[in-house]
Amino acid sequence: MNSGVRQDNRFILQKIDDVSTLDLTALRTTLPFKKLLVPPKFSLFHFDSKGYATDFSTLQKRVIFGLHPCDIKALLIMDEFHAKEFKDPYYYERRNRTVIIGLSCLPDDKCFCNATGNETVTEGFDLFLTDLGEYFLVWVGSSRGDDLVRECPKLTDANVGHEDLKKYMQWQKHRSRQFKMDIDLTAMPEIVELSYDSHVWEQEGKKCLSCGACTIVCPTCPCYTVLDEAELVKMEGERVRRWDSCMFREYSMVAGGHNFREARSERLRLRFIHKLQSFVGKFGKPACVGCGRCLDTCPVGIDILSMVKHLQGEEVRA
């Protein structure tokens, strides 16, 4: 089982053997669940003189415990992305072996899933637990989830009454009052479209370090690069897939050295056009789920919130 665990002032998603290390108050983990479904670096296949071979047999079944609604919405985006056109076997061989148990949360000052329309989830999990104080309200989201509940009948009570629902409603109201972030994504696709030539890209591009931290922590960023790692003497090795970032300089560079996105401002613009404009056109919702990770991570304060404010023409606190 993998779950949020406290480490210094952060939470990390890691394998737990002892349930007592599990932290039910864990909010956003530094790296999102994607690290378990498409690891930062893994072998696509082994090659040698005989040919190419992939081995999925060593992949283990596991449970990811404690995903919050924003992460589950991101998981649904990743599921769809990796299924379309060419189904990605590396993602799905891991995904099909993974049980998702969601957990309710109370937002902190960087959460804005309410603004991206992701404050509640009705799918994408096997079980979802809402913490109502003395007990949890358990949503069963899949046949696998149903099996899990039936496996431990002593833990659950199938009789959900009016009082329970009332409590649940009160809890939801209480939660929605906790959001502190002032962000409004109304008409963002149009604003981004009309801001293609805005000075904002250049101005923020000057600050950007091209470190790629924003894409690494983003739960909906799937980009990767591929490299061959070969033995020195014999013709044998691994073709390796590693997380990549559209913030890196080489991202759009072709053989011969021409770079379609040489300037940092161009790469920054690509990221925000993708998250806030084009993705909406394609899927009807932004590729930002409001988890707040980029706000927590960017060393120079470029994030969804600050960019949205800039594009809307408002002052941004330094």
Next chain:
Amino acid sequence: MSHAVQIKNPYLPEAMRLIRRNPLTEDVHFFQVRAVDMERALSLDYSPGQFMMVSIPGIGEAPFSISSTPSRPGLLEFGIRRVGRITDAIFKLKENSLIGVRGPYGNGFPIDNMTGHNLIIVMGGLGAIPLRSLLFYALDNRDHFNNIYLLYGAKRPAEMLFRKEFLNLREREDLKCLLTVDKDDTGKWPCYTGLVTNLFRHVTDFDPQKTTVVVIGPPVMYKFVIAEILKLNIPKHQILMSLERRMKCGVGKCGHCILGGYIYTCLEGPVFSYWDVMNMKGLI
């Protein structure tokens, strides 16, 4: 937990044999490749304008336009310019060695929409590689198209790819073959000299509404050629081009070829219309 049947793995290359190679110019070579299994080689289908991912294990993988036509099955042909690590390794391959190939990928040219049209093929530089596929496809299916024009501009005769092949095409009566070089340093060049844009004055007598132009060349060529094409009143969605981008997967996942904010060149391209290019910004 029950586990689904293994998903087909689109990342695994298929071993193919390099049958023949010869130089087209100093740094561009021609490679003929065939699937090891003959049945597979003959059934491998693709469209003009598509590309394949070619692998050298231990070095890496990169996308290459297919230069052969599906109307002549059995062989896959590529024109490859030596430009980096992977092409260096490909240039070191001897005939009869095995290489990894997967694909075909990309949309290819919208042949169905072009059927019955006049076809104007405009090539410059390496653009001749993917357009050779379309040209021979059209010539092999000659009754599907109305007039066919080939306009090719190279810097010097020695830099014209498929030079002999194209010079021979001048004899055909069902094709207007217009070849030009910027400068004839041999004194023996039998065709036009000057820029490819000058050739458009020989493209006459056609209905622009029923015409498709396909233009592929170096970025500098597009601006001037498209200005000429627009003068001919050909609709913007019937002006087609093919874009080059960095690609690591070919299957819409790695992200490097992304255009606009969510157009994967490897899935929705590499062939785009001039309208797409105007609409999406930053494409050429």
